[in-house]
Amino acid sequence: MIAYIVRRILWIIPVLFTVSIITFFLMHAVPGGPWDRDKALPKATVDRLNAKYGLDDPVYVQYITWATKFVQGDLGPSYRYTDRTVNEIVADGFWTTVQLGVMAFILAVVVGVPLGIFAALGHNRGPDYLATSVSIVGIATPSFVLSILLIVFFAVQLGWFPTGGWKGPQYWVLPTIALAGFPIAIIARYTRASMLEVTRKDYIRTAHSKGLPGQSVVSRHMIRNALIPVITILGPTLAFLVTGSFIIERIFGIPGMGQFYITSISTRDYSLLMAMTMLYAFAVAFLNVVVDVLYAYIDPRIRYS
Amino acid sequence: MQKRLFGILASVAVIVAACGGATSSSAPPASAAAPGGSEAPAASATPVASAANLADQQILHIDLGQEPPTLDPDKAQDSTSISVLHGLNRGLVFFDKDLNIVPALAAKMPEISSDAKTLTFTLKDGLKYSNGDPILAKDFVYGIKRTLDPRLAAPYAYVLAEMEGANDLLALAGKDPAPSDADIQKLLDKVGISAPDDKTVVVKLATPAAYFLDVLALWIAVPVEESWITKPNATEAANYVSSGPFVLDKWAHNSQIVLKPNPNWSGDVKPTLTEIDMSMTTEPAQAQAAYEAGELDMVQTPSEDVTRVKADPTLGPQVVDLKQLGVTYYTFNNGIDPKTLKPFAKCADPKKCPTANKDFRIALTQAIDKKAFIDATFAGVGEPASSIVMPGIPGYQPDLDPYPFNLDQAKQHMTAALAALGVPDAASLGKLKFGFNSGAGHEPRVAFLAEAWKQAFGLQTEQIGSDFAVFLQQRTAGQYDLARDGWNADYPHANNQLGLFVCGGGNNDSQYCNPDFDALMKQAAAETDATKATALYNQAQTIVMNDAAVLPLRFQTVTYEVQPYVKGITSTPSDSQLPGDVFYETIQIEKH
Numbered sequence: 093m094i095a096y097i098v099r100r101i102l103w104i105i106p107v108l109f110t111v112s113i114i115t116f117f118l119m120h121a122v123p124g125g126p127w128d129r130d131k132a133l134p135k136a137t138v139d140r141l142n143a144k145y146g147l148d149d150p151v152y153v154q155y156i157t158w159a160t161k162f163v164q165g166d167l168g169p170s171y172r173y174t175d176r177t178v179n180e181i182v183a184d185g186f187w188t189t190v191q192l193g194v195m196a197f198i199l200a201v202v203v204g205v206p207l208g209i210f211a212a213l214g215h216n217r218g219p220d221y222l223a224t225s226v227s228i229v230g231i232a233t234p235s236f237v238l239s240i241l242l243i244v245f246f247a248v249q250l251g252w253f254p255t256g257g258w259k260g261p262q263y264w265v266l267p268t269i270a271l272a273g274f275p276i277a278i279i280a281r282y283t284r285a286s287m288l289e290v291t292r293k294d295y296i297r298t299a300h301s302k303g304l305p306g307q308s309v310v311s312r313h314m315i316r317n318a319l320i321p322v323i324t325i326l327g328p329t330l331a332f333l334v335t336g337s338f339i340i341e342r343i344f345g346i347p348g349m350g351q352f353y354i355t356s357i358s359t360r361d362y363s364l365l366m367a368m369t370m371l372y373a374f375a376v377a378f379l380n381v382v383v384d385v386l387y388a389y390i391d392p393r394i395r396y397s
Numbered sequence: 398m399q400k401r402l403f404g405i406l407a408s409v410a411v412i413v414a415a416c417g418g419a420t421s422s423s424a425p426p427a428s429a430a431a432p433g434g435s436e437a438p439a440a441s442a443t444p445v446a447s448a449a450n451l452a453d454q455q456i457l458h459i460d461l462g463q464e465p466p467t468l469d470p471d472k473a474q475d476s477t478s479i480s481v482l483h484g485l486n487r488g489l490v491f492f493d494k495d496l497n498i499v500p501a502l503a504a505k506m507p508e509i510s511s512d513a514k515t516l517t518f519t520l521k522d523g524l525k526y527s528n529g530d531p532i533l534a535k536d537f538v539y540g541i542k543r544t545l546d547p548r549l550a551a552p553y554a555y556v557l558a559e560m561e562g563a564n565d566l567l568a569l570a571g572k573d574p575a576p577s578d579a580d581i582q583k584l585l586d587k588v589g590i591s592a593p594d595d596k597t598v599v600v601k602l603a604t605p606a607a608y609f610l611d612v613l614a615l616w617i618a619v620p621v622e623e624s625w626i627t628k629p630n631a632t633e634a635a636n637y638v639s640s641g642p643f644v645l646d647k648w649a650h651n652s653q654i655v656l657k658p659n660p661n662w663s664g665d666v667k668p669t670l671t672e673i674d675m676s677m678t679t680e681p682a683q684a685q686a687a688y689e690a691g692e693l694d695m696v697q698t699p700s701e702d703v704t705r706v707k708a709d710p711t712l713g714p715q716v717v718d719l720k721q722l723g724v725t726y727y728t729f730n731n732g733i734d735p736k737t738l739k740p741f742a743k744c745a746d747p748k749k750c751p752t753a754n755k756d757f758r759i760a761l762t763q764a765i766d767k768k769a770f771i772d773a774t775f776a777g778v779g780e781p782a783s784s785i786v787m788p789g790i791p792g793y794q795p796d797l798d799p800y801p802f803n804l805d806q807a808k809q810h811m812t813a814a815l816a817a818l819g820v821p822d823a824a825s826l827g828k829l830k831f832g833f834n835s836g837a838g839h840e841p842r843v844a845f846l847a848e849a850w851k852q853a854f855g856l857q858t859e860q861i862g863s864d865f866a867v868f869l870q871q872r873t874a875g876q877y878d879l880a881r882d883g884w885n886a887d888y889p890h891a892n893n894q895l896g897l898f899v900c901g902g903g904n905n906d907s908q909y910c911n912p913d914f915d916a917l918m919k920q921a922a923a924e925t926d927a928t929k930a931t932a933l934y935n936q937a938q939t940i941v942m943n944d945a946a947v948l949p950l951r952f953q954t955v956t957y958e959v960q961p962y963v964k965g966i967t968s969t970p971s972d973s974q975l976p977g978d979v980f981y982e983t984i985q986i987e988k989h
Contacts, residue, residue: 124866127552130883132873132903134555136567144550175467175632176650184650240682248690255687256678258652345678347652360866 097385104377111373112366116158119362120151126171126360145171147362158366168363172356178367185349188258189341192348193334195268200275200329205322207276208283209315215288223280230277239270239343256345267344271337275329282325286318293317320391327383331375335368452962452986456672458694459975460684464651464677468632470619471544474552476973479616483973484656484673484981485639486619487664489518489537489598490610492979494967496889498610502532502620502640502663503598513605516613518598525661527637527644532620534592540621541590547581553617559609561589561601642668642982651677656981668982669965694963694986695975698956700838703776706958715958718778722886722970723953724787724894725779727846728907729758730878731946735908738901741875747818751826752878756814758945761879762800763807764853765846771951774842778956782949784942785884785894789970791927792891792934799943804853811854823854832877834869835862839881846879846948875908882906882947889970891934892922898941909946962989 125147127138142148146157161168167178211223246266247255253266290296291314299309336350349368356365387394465478470486473479491501500506502524507516524532541560544551547569557563565584569576589601602609612618625631625638634655637645642662647655656673678684681699688696689712698706698716706712732753734741744750751757767781780788783798800806811823820826831847833839843860850856858879863871872880884904887893896902899918900910914937921933941947957976959966965985966977977984 122864122867123870124864128866128869130869131887132869133552134903137550137552137555140547140550140569141552144548173464173466174472175469181650243683243686248686251690255690255692256683257676342680343683345652345676345680345683347650347677351651351679358865 093388097381100381100384101378104374104381107377108370108373112159112162112370113155115366115369116155117151119360119365120154122360124360126362128360145169158363162366162370167367170361170364172359172361172364178363181352181364182349182367182371185336185347185352188346189336189348189350190334192264192267192271192340192346193330193336195264196271196275197330197333199268199272200279200333201326203272204276204279205283205319207280208285208322209287209310209318211280211284212287212291212318213310215291220284223284227277227280227284230273231281233273235270235274235337236339236343238273239266239340242266242270243343256343258344258346258348263344267340267346270344271333271340275333278325278329279322282322283318286321287314290314290318316390320387323383323386323390327379328376331372331379335372335375450987451669452988455670455986456674457670457963457981457984457986458674458676458692459978460676460678460687460693460696461654461974462677462681462684462697463679465654468637468645468648469626470616471540471549471551471621471626473616480974480978481654481656481675482616482619483641483979484643485637485641485645486616487641488613488615488618488620489520490614492614492969492971494969494980496969496971498614501614507600507610514602516600516602516609518600520596520598521663522596524640524663526620526622526625527639527659527661528625529661530622530624530638531595532622532640533595534598535595536620536622537598537618538590538592539623540617540619542585542588543621543626544617545588546585547576548578551617553615556612556615556617559602559604559612561603562587563589564603642666643673646672653677662982664982666980666982669985670981673981688958695957695959697975698958700776700778700956703778703956706956712958715961717957717959717968717976718954719957719968719972719976720780720789720970721953721955721972722787722789722889723883724782724785724949725883725951725953726782726785726947726949728872728877728880728882728947729761729945730875730880731758731907731909731944733875733900733908733910735873735875735901735905738910741908748820748826750878751814751818751829754814754817755944756810756817758948759800760807760811760814760854761850761856762945762948763803763810764849765948765950766802766849767950770842770845774845775951779951779954782952784938785897785947785949786891786934786938787886787894787952790886790889790891790894792931792938794935794938797939797942800945807853823856826856828857828859829878830861830876831858831879832861832863832868832871833881834865837865843881872906880906883953885953891931891938892918895934895937895941898946907947909941909944911940911944914940960989962987 127133127141139148146154149157158168167182170176170178170181173181207223207226211220214220243255243266246252253262257263296309296313299313336348336353338350338354340346341348341350352364352368355361356368461477461480463477465481466475467473467478468481468485470482473482487501489501489503490498490506493499502520503518504521505519507518509516520532520534526532541557543549544554545557545563545566547566555567558567562584566581566588569581569584589603591599593599600613620640622638625636628636630636634645634648639645639659642659642664643656644659645654646657647653654675656675658668658671676687676693678687681697684693684696685699685702687693707716729752730750732740732744732750740753741750744753747754771777771779771781783801784794786792786794788795815821815823818826831843833843840862847858847860850858861877871877872882884894884897895918897904898907898909898914899905900915917933917937917940921930921937924930924933959976963984964987965983967980967983968976969979972978
């Protein structure tokens with residue numbers, strides 16, 4: 093088991109290497125550069141800036157420079173926020189984003205899983221229709237619509253929460269709900285489908301027929317088996333949530349790092365863009381390993397060697 | 398209330414657009430001064446509150462719209478950074494409310510030598526930075542030289558080009574091999590700025606330049622203490638040393654900046670505000686919601702909210718429309734390859750370059766009802782434009798409108814153009830490439846124009862929305878037939894606007910070249926008599942407009958909402974973010 097985990101973790105390295113190569117060369121293949129403005133800077137100024145940041149070297153040389161520094165933990169200078177390094181920028185927003193992501197993840201699991209179970213137990217009856225409706229609305233409502241609705245009702249009209257910012261617990265509520273909306277719906281649907289599948293299994297009928305109380309069948313036999321597919325999606329969901337959401341952070345004015353996924357591309361802030369891509373790639377790869385390991389704990393049939 | 402709700406919901410459309418990746422930071426703002434006595438849009442100042450009426454809490458809540466990329470005065474180039482820097486730093490001279498140049502840290506206006514090439518400034522007595530250190534003449538010298546130092550790579554260094562020795566430093570850019578530190582130092586030593594004693598700054602120019610006092614009022618010409626800026630993290634709040642009315646009290650990145658009054662500020666107007674709280678909301682709809690929830694004291698109204706806000710009984714009276722030195726226009730590709738300064742190779746077949754035909758351009762111009770365009774796509778905010786030099790700049794020509802909206806004449810010109818191009822109808826030209834940057838709200842405007850041309854002539858266009866950087870490159874290279882464009886004045890001078898049309902110029906997005914125009918521009922630049930120079934610029938602009946080189950559409954007005962209790966706002970056409978942000982120190986909060 094330990095050997096398996098170590099092997100899987102080591103595999104993350106070539107994955108990151110491939111991702112970095114593809115991203116780096118794609119990024120430089122796109123026209124434009126970090127010094128583009130609506131009003132063109134004089135050519136001499138652009139030359140001077142390119143020379144200062146080594147952007148006049150061939151792309152492969154730039155890659156080697158970047159990779160060498162990356163391995164040493166230096167993410168490079170930001171071309172947009174010229175007084176700050178990418179390390180500082182990422183460190184500044186990282187914990188805010190992770191905090192928001194983890195809160196949304198917890199909310200999504202705490203609401204989504206019971207909602208799915210509730211729907212499955214009341215299959216094709218009122219509770220199912222109710223829960224299914226909720227989750228379909230959740231999936232169909234983009235997060236920016238949900239965010240604006242939350243702001244309009246709870247911040248502007250009722251005044252219960254601030255419209256945006258990140259200065260204390262009352263600022264956390266609306267963005268957490270907005271960010272969790274979609275994962276709640278997805279998790280609820282997976283849980284429901286998976287529960288329904290389990291309900292028809294022979295061992296559930298056996299459990300019922302040997303006289304176990306309904307509650308104990310549900311909690312000890314059904315839910316545990318039904319959660320395996322759900323856990324599969326929890327890994328990528330967590331990776332998605334803790335690396336931040338451009339939309340939610342933008343709408344609520346949250347000082348996280350999610351916004352940089354988009355802004356670093358449009359401002360051609362190459363080193364920031366690389367840092368964000370590597371971070372996301374690492375989160376996805378690593379959490380997939382975690383999920384695979386979790387399988388083994390939940391399902392005794394799964395064993396790695 | 399329901400109306401308001403749907404209004405805010407309408408803003409959602411913009412967010413969708415924004416998710417397409419639009420963070421086009423606009424270029425340098427209009428930040429230099431109008432020469433005295435010009436017909437600049439009247440600067441307005443809201444009445445000052447009487448002392449008895451002042452609120453107990455003098456805190457102003459505003460929004461910057463984004464994190465300022467830098468607060469290093471020598472490196473700043475964007476309107477957000479400059480808006481904050483206006484509060485933090487001052488140079489030898491600054492603007493008054495009418496944008497005339499007045500002494501700031503200098504005791505009086507400089508002595509100017511008879512050849513107009515040497516300016517001698519004397520500092521006020523007892524000047525101190527926020528940290529208590531004295532402000533010395535050598536700090537101005539250091540700041541200017543630092544801006545020019547190629548190792549700093551300051552984007553705005555080029556505005557100092559008129560100084561003695563500055564061009565030699567600017568020319569070092571991109572030199573291979575890179576110049577040695579010793580070589581750079583030698584050139585820096587020759588730059589025309591010196592401090593003969595602690596209180597005297599002498600500036601020497603290579604050529605007389607009447608506008609250079611305006612340059613010295615900019616954010617790049619403030620005193621910079623070497624022992625401060627060379628510290629690591631100098632621009633963080635804990636280390637920041639300011640020479641202006643406010644100090645940087647807090648900078649939580651991507652979240653909040655707090656300014657507090659500078660106890661050592663030497664200016665006559667001491668801030669009444671005890672705090673300016675600046676948030677950084679990148680989503681305009683959220684800033685608007687924050688304003689309506691009472692969290693902000695001023696906000697720039699998102700364009701899709703303007704109609705609703707103006708009609709709202711509460712918000713309507715809070716609206717302030719500010720004219721800005723900006724023009725919205727669309728470019729025609731006039732057919733000159735910027736690389737060779739000769740016609741594009743493909744234009745050997747005139748059908749491939751219809752916009753290089755003057756009649757064709759005139760036809761497209763006369764087919765557009767500019768008032769309807771503004772009403773439909775700018776919520777009616779702004780004035781129809783028929784020139785590039787905007788109102789408020791000496792040389793604005795209100796009567797210049799060679800091709801007003803007239804469909805009959807438009808069709809006649811189109812007939813002449815089609816005959817010259819050798820095609821039976823406009824549809825046979827194929828689809829013209831119509832470029833714009835996507836996700837920045839230009840979609841309805843592009844659609845309006847494309848539809849107007851389709852209805853008038855049956856002309857087909859391919860509307861190409863691209864990422865901002867890609868769009869800029871394609872537009873400069875002349876890969877579109879038609880493209881979105883706009884210009885905000887760097888300084889209120891016709892030379893700045895008309896420079897857009899100089900053959901081979903860096904911002905000549907219309908691929909326009911006319912030797913007569915270029916000759917007039919040279920003549921005007923050399924003319925020392927302001928009235929004669931203006932007449933020459935007028936002649937030059939008339940040539941461009943008669944050629945229908947571009948389609949001017951709208952002189953810009955920006956809509957803001959300001960709470961009625963915010964008093965003492967000194968707004969000028971140079972405001973870079975919000976009304977009165979050049980003079981934060983005059984703002985007061987009334988009891989409310």
